[in-house]
Amino acid sequence: MRISVAIPLYNEHGVLPELLARTGRVLDSIPGGPHEIVCIDDGSVDGTWELLSEAARRDPRVVAVSLSRNFGHQAAFSAALDYVSGGVVVLMDGDLQDPPEAIPQLLETFREGYDVVYAVRVKRKEGLLLRSCYYLFYALISLLANVRLPRGAGDFCLMSRRVVDELTRTQERLRYLRGLRTWVGFRQIGVPIERAQRYSGKSKYSPRRLLKLAFDGIFAFSIVPIRAATMLGGITILVSIAVAAYSVAAKLLFDRSPQGFTALIVSMAFFAGTQLVFLGVIGEYIGRIYEEVKARPVYIVKETIRSRRPWMQNTLEESATCIAVTGGGGLERR
Numbered sequence: 001m002r003i004s005v006a007i008p009l010y011n012e013h014g015v016l017p018e019l020l021a022r023t024g025r026v027l028d029s030i031p032g033g034p035h036e037i038v039c040i041d042d043g044s045v046d047g048t049w050e051l052l053s054e055a056a057r058r059d060p061r062v063v064a065v066s067l068s069r070n071f072g073h074q075a076a077f078s079a080a081l082d083y084v085s086g087g088v089v090v091l092m093d094g095d096l097q098d099p100p101e102a103i104p105q106l107l108e109t110f111r112e113g114y115d116v117v118y119a120v121r122v123k124r125k126e127g128l129l130l131r132s133c134y135y136l137f138y139a140l141i142s143l144l145a146n147v148r149l150p151r152g153a154g155d156f157c158l159m160s161r162r163v164v165d166e167l168t169r170t171q172e173r174l175r176y177l178r179g180l181r182t183w184v185g186f187r188q189i190g191v192p193i194e195r196a197q198r199y200s201g202k203s204k205y206s207p208r209r210l211l212k213l214a215f216d217g218i219f220a221f222s223i224v225p226i227r228a229a230t231m232l233g234g235i236t237i238l239v240s241i242a243v244a245a246y247s248v249a250a251k252l253l254f255d256r257s258p259q260g261f262t263a264l265i266v267s268m269a270f271f272a273g274t275q276l277v278f279l280g281v282i283g284e285y286i287g288r289i290y291e292e293v294k295a296r297p298v299y300i301v302k303e304t305i306r307s308r309r310p311w312m313q314n315t316l317e318e319s320a321t322c323i324a325v326t327g328g329g330g331l332e333r334r
């Protein structure tokens with residue numbers, strides 16, 4: 001069994017040596033192989049690539065791929081999936097929040113006959129506010145999504161080759177990988193794993209990027225937000241029919257006309273607001289359709305460094321051609 005560990009890196013200069021050392025040690029302890037560590041440099045500007053390319057020249061297990069600019073965490077993972085060659089693939093963040101030492105545990109569960117073993121985060125180390133936001137998000141998405149997305153499961157996972165092949169076949173450009181992974185199916189199971197603190201540096205996810213990821217997840221796996229407009233519209237019509245009936249009855253029976261300038265203004269403002277919100281919701285979907293039909297590549301590769309296959313010959317292969325990858329599919333040379 002050959003294991004590929006796929007790691008996206010964006011300005012992780014401070015973590016990289018420790019990351020490669022620890023991951024390498026864990027891989028050494030797993031029989032089989034030769035295993036590989038596929039690192040995607042997602043347009044770092046802090047010298048991560050220099051360190052990484054050096055490591056790839058030194059260590060035949062390390063495959064280094066540099067993207068032409070920063071494409072984002074999920075795009076970098078997609079790139080990694082196109083480059084891994086092992087029969088078992090581990091997706092792992094590059095900041096050591098996902099401990100490489102957990103890989104043998106994931107592997108053990110995998111051997112029981114699963115295709116996907118994902119880590120379920122216990123004891124998050126983030127602040128209270130962020131933890132509550134995560135909780136809220138997972139509650140919301142598991143309520144809305146058309147697949148049963150497991151709560152608290154991040155990208156850290158171990159997958160079989162056939163799942164990876166199916167993932168790379170999906171053509172979506174706005175990729176929410178942990179959702180796609182669930183969507184693919186086969187036998188999947190979660191394993192509780194404690195999430196460590198970031199080894200060094202700062203989180204690359206600003207609140208804005210986190211929100212974008214959350215929206216990508218919800219809008220890619222649910223059309224309930226649009227349906228909500230239909231439901232709310234239906235309820236509004238029922239309420240207005242009831243109010244109209246009440247008004248007619250009040251006039252006929254008690255000769256009383258309902259009054260209320262304030263009620264009029266408040267209800268108008270309320271409905272103007274809801275209409276704008278749902279216009280926004282529809283806009284989100286249209287924006288995503290626009291992104292998808294443009295069909296731009298998910299990422300563009302600037303340079304790759306790896307030892308030539310068959311594995312153990314240990315001659316270096318360096319390529320600086322630009323490779324654009326359309327969708328999650330095959331490589332297309334430009």
Ligand code: UDP
Nearest residue numbers: 008009010042072073093094095203204205
């Ligand atoms: N990352 C990346 N591209 C980006 C942002 C992040 O490749 O645009 C990498 C980053 O280097 C790290 C992983 O994705 O290895 C997770 O990012 P981070 O730890 O900043 O996210 P958090 O754990 O705070 O959600």
Ligand code: MG
Nearest residue numbers: 093095097198
């Ligand atoms: Mg992190």
